[in-house]
Amino acid sequence: MSSLAQLAISKLRKAGLGDVLHVPGEQTYEATEASLAPYSQKLRPWAIVQPRSTEEVSKAVKALVSTKGLQFAVRSGGHMWADYSNNIKEGVTIDLSLMTKRTYDLETKLVSLQPGSRWKDVYRDLCEEGLLVVGGREPMVGVGGFLIGGGLSFFNSRKGWSCDTIVNYEVVLADGSIVQANKTTNPDLYLALKGGSLNFGIVTRFDMESMESKNIWCGMAVYPKTSNNQIIDAYVDFTNNLADNPDDYVFLYAYRPALEEDYTISINLSDMNGIANPKPLQKFLDIPNPISNKDDFKVKTLYEKLTDYVVPSANYTNWEAITVQVDASVLRRASGEFEVLISKLRRAIPDNNFIARMVTQPILKSWARISASKGGNVLGIENLPADCLNILVGIEVQSLELREKVGRPAVKALLADVKSYAKSIDKDADWLYLNYCTDGQEPFATYGAKNVKLLKTVAAKYDPNRVFQERVPGGFKISKAPLMEKL
Structure with missing residues (x-):
């Protein structure tokens, strides 16, 4: 193992993450790698860290960013097809699959989802309570990547994109700080996250509008x-x-x-x-x-429909x-x-x-x-x-x-x-729809000049050291999208 790998692992342990840190050969590491759907994503990183809370995500980000020269990946469900979008070969992967808490607030009528859940599990729990959210259509897709990419659902023609039903994001920024993003707090970040993907921070909670569950x-x-x-x-x-x-x-x-x-x-x-x-x-x-x-x-129920339709x-x-x-x-x-x-x-x-x-x-x-x-x-x-x-x-x-x-x-x-x-x-x-893009495509270049400018400005403001542009190489980067005069 390289000295850089050893240093990163040491920093994660010192941050108090030793019990959720896994290296090659360990049972949890091997099972996590095996669970990746696209075979090309099984890259065998130096280590996998599985935070259980927003605070542990913050600790992991601080430890990894402070390790000079280290790159890392972020995985929710691990379903994205573009190579290196949710795993890394020479680096560390932050795997959010233990963050699956799902809650409902009776007063606000908001459903709060952590990013590691799969949609089949979300619908199972919500349907039992007579509730739904505007979510995914394939059971094993993860909540996190789906929502920050926009979100095609069964309800687009009635409710808009899935991201349109999110009223608040909890986000861990590149410096490890934890912020909220909504219409009144960090509103520019809130807007950018509605389709801007992994360019600004790691979303650790989505607060979504709920609706009645109908058969x-x-x-x-x-x-x-x-x-x-x-x-x-x-x-x-x-x-x-x-x-x-x-x-x-x-x-x-x-x-x-x-x-x-x-x-x-x-x-x-x-x-x-x-x-x-x-x-x-x-x-x-x-x-x-x-x-x-x-x-x-x-x-x-929508849950039953999803379990019957597995790609x-x-x-x-x-x-x-x-x-x-x-x-x-x-x-x-x-x-x-x-x-x-x-x-x-x-x-x-x-x-x-x-x-x-x-x-x-x-x-x-x-x-x-x-x-x-x-x-x-x-x-x-x-x-x-x-x-x-x-x-x-x-x-x-x-x-x-x-x-x-x-x-x-x-x-x-x-x-x-x-x-x-x-x-x-x-x-x-x-x-182009980002969640359906693959290597060599550039979805942000098709979002329009106004949106590209906004995304670049927000990325520079909330991640001035370009951590999510350079230290997290996977996925689609707003820094690579050209500024345009028109669409």
Whole structure:
């Protein structure tokens, strides 16, 4: 072990963190590394420290920042795909997975969440109390990274982004100080954290608006790819009317499992008020010849929905997304390129052992108006030219070499082709959702000049020594985003 590693470990022990400090070979260290979903994130840091409280996060930050030349990482759920975004090789990882406290204040009606919880656990506890928050849609995603990246949820069309429902952040800054950020205390930091990711400090508590937990009507219909055109037409029509029907939710999911020859298209449908077969979803329900049984649609809690819908994540993964305007021809182009991607992978991977996915979901301009009514955020979707679609493509392969030489280039080629086609018919949109970005993308550059300037100013004010720009290398850094005259 290097002298720098030994010094950092010694400082963490002197800070009183010895009982939550783990090094290679220890059972907790090995289990924590094994729990990381993307294999490429299993980097084996010099040590992992697992704070149990905000005060222990502060102690850890002070100890690590005072170790000259040391770099560190911060992990909530460890679900982000960009390499080094939640772990580090030559450095120390602050793992927040023990910080899972969830409380409800009867007077303020706020739910307070620590960052280490997974959304399935949050919903389980809240649903038992008849409550909900605007949170994630996949059970194993961590609270922390999801919320500081913005947060796509089942409720965007009604409530805005998940970050729009946060009324206060508790934050450990780079000097170890603990501050609150809300509309009246550190309001600039409060705004920057609503989509600004890990650029200012470590959020140790999110105080969120609560709402009544309603049962939802939901299910997934699976179709052969021959139904593609009818599904796309129904989806475009649904999205064009979604702002007027904010309690219905649909996303499309093209899936090609390992070892299979072809892919299917799943339509994930929900009515968040529990209304069966609602009119806005009828065009999907009328599509004939599903592979699945439509009788499987049921009324459930949101917790039950999440436990039924788990996206497996293993092997070496690459996910990447673009944004385009709502248009049927662009979606058909994407479907055709998805088949090209599968063909490329078949030729390059003789045993056919890979997984390919393409997910399509809406990004509406009306969400910006909801955000503005709650004080705004820094995501910049008010600059979108029209209602849009996020097209997210992912692959899983058996080795890092296959991911880098075959999988990632194939995904990038697909998205580049779709982007080029959309631009050629004036249906492009220059915006990226940070939580879906991967290495080589720069989401902050798409947030708009005003937001980029704000984020840079806030980072310089609250982290003048650039700890979260240089000493925490993972994730997306506002220092790398160019200042622009316009979007």
